[in-house]
């Protein structure tokens with residue numbers, strides 16, 4: 621069975637948001653500031669503890685295994701669930717699978733699913749324009765401006781105010797009872813993601829030390845790695861790398877982020893073809909998230925899987941001078957629309 625090539629990018633696009641100038645600004649409250657800081661710093665402290673423990677007694681295969689498994693579960697929740705399925709509707713699946721992917725993504729401790737999807741749709745609407753919530757390119761001139769831009773794109777954006785009606789980007793998710801539940805229980809999913817490796821570690825080793833070690837490696841260290849892999853897509857993949865496709869922004873393909881972020885680092889491909897369920901468009905561009913979606917399709921758990929057609933690819937591919945083909949015809953221009 622071959623993957624479906626669907627050119628009907630207009631059949632189920634995420635809803636078009638209202639113009640931004642109708643919104644006010646929602647200031648960052650002290651509570652948000654504290655929550656974000658704890659969410660960002662606690663995993664860093666976990667890494668510090670892990671290094672200290674590793675120095676003294678090494679790290680067990682059990683801890684390493686839990687770190688890898690929990691990384692894959694939570695990050696695929698982000699890349700497949702939050703991003704390709706819920707933000708861009710790159711494929712269709714059952715309600716149960718949508719919920720499971722939303723729960724897995726929530727365990728990454730990045731953001732509640734509503735905030736993540738709304739923010740990311742906003743990023744695509746304004747990619748690398750001044751209104752982009754996390755472009756690295758608007759933080760002033762020179763080296764200082766560059767450093768500020770990198771920091772802003774990577775993590776500083778979390779401390780910037782949102783538009784008051786940010787959720788106008790996600791009426792589709794707000795209508796869904798299962799998505800409302802997944803969003804509402806965000807803190808519970810985080811706790812679950814931290815508890816699972818601790819419980820497994822404790823049960824397998826029959827010790828409190830094993831539980832603590834599982835919590836550190838499968839919980840905090842895993843969250844830290846996921847955070848920075850995801851944020852590298854915002855920072856590194858709008859600065860360093862190749863730009864084989866016209867995407868109306870400065871997004872890039874970056875091999876290291878492509879691997880670490882499970883396929884999300886082929887970010888220029890993604891901005892050129894946002895609804896494509898596959899980001900690694902060349903055979904050598906490793907995209908684990910795509911392989912999982914393809915597997916879901918094979919067993920009947922994914923359908924209407926969207927991929928750019930050969931004509932769409934050709935119409936946006938840059939030549940050596942950076943120009944795109946002029947032979948494009950038909951409705952190909954819609955393939956690169958923000959949503």
Ligand SMILES: [Zn+2]
Pocket residue numbers: 743747853854858871887891
């Ligand atoms: Zn981007």
Ligand SMILES: [Zn+2]
Pocket residue numbers: 703707708740744890894
């Ligand atoms: Zn996207």
